[in-house]
Amino acid sequence: MGRTPCCDKDGVKKGAWSTEEDQILFDYINKHGHGSWRTLPKNAGLLRCGKSCRLRWTNYLRPDIKRGPFTSDEEATIVKLQGTLGNKWAAIASQMPGRTDNEIKNFWNTHLKKRLSTPLPLALPNINIKIEGDSSSPLSTTTRHMAQWESTRVEADARLSFSRPGQQQQQQHKFDQDYYLKLWNSDIGKSFRDINKVQKDGRGGGGGCESSTSQASSLTKLGPGSVDDDTLATTTTTTTKTCSAAAAIVKRSDSSKAIHHQHEVEGGLCYYYEGIEEETKPCRLDVMMMMMSSSDSITSTTNEFTNYSDTALKQLLDIPGGSGMDFLEDESDDFINFLDLRCV
């Protein structure tokens, strides 16, 4: 039997729309609404199929469409959302008012994908967190999902920050600062802070994994690029098989520190700053952990948190039952163990 065609192929115009056709469609929808797309062309007097009319309206004629080039913030949003949601262009577009899925998709395919596919100046070591214990336990699944999410996000952030020079990069830094600030002020951030507090109070920083205080004071400048006075880009570089790369931007109050020395590490140069411990055994959670310990230099007047980050994380965690984020509110040893596993 097969599927019925969306429209009669005979007598239906295809290809680029003329201004007259645009005007007819625009006037008709403004007057009557689109109603049934299938019957719209006939009612409006257009020799187009309904599908073509719908596409023309949603992608071009709709009055709320934002025209013009994508801003750096929009670019960053696309990269972040694509990293978490994949090629769900409609879902991404829903987070970006005025932008169509088609526009975002095109922009991704012609600009961002190409840009992100080029090798980074600094190779990002593979993230490889060793999960101890019963791998079939729900927590292990959770942590693996979390690791995947963080891996994707961190790499996207790192690549984006590398991909834009000069002023644009500074804007990206600002975006990242805002992003992590929001993350820090979210419930998730609170949970991490709580856990960190427990870890500090109850365990200290010894053993195979430094305290977060130690980690926070191990900020290093990523790559051989220019040093931003206000910002320290932190990277985790390691030759061990257990720790991972991260590139994050953390605002510090003592950003006036001069570079103490630098040395080569796997994938690039590390800069060490005056008064900053150089020992570091970072991992993907370093971003959060460093923010924890730098909280005295992080201030904010808003607790607003972007929905997509939270939602995307929940989706990716895909934990049966409840909100799926309960473990983050739980100061259980299991989760602390997860933090501990970073350094083996």
Place this chain on the structure above:
DNA sequence: AAACTGTTCAACCGCGTGACC
């Protein structure tokens, strides 16, 4: 100036899905 190559993006195509009968 012409030919060629690469890039962009509007539009098309086919498929999945939910609503309806």
Place this chain on the structure above:
DNA sequence: AGGTCACGCGGTTGAACAGTT
């Protein structure tokens, strides 16, 4: 329950334009 319809989505295409030789 199964067929049809309508719509939305993601991948792909191709015309137009820009840049290079």
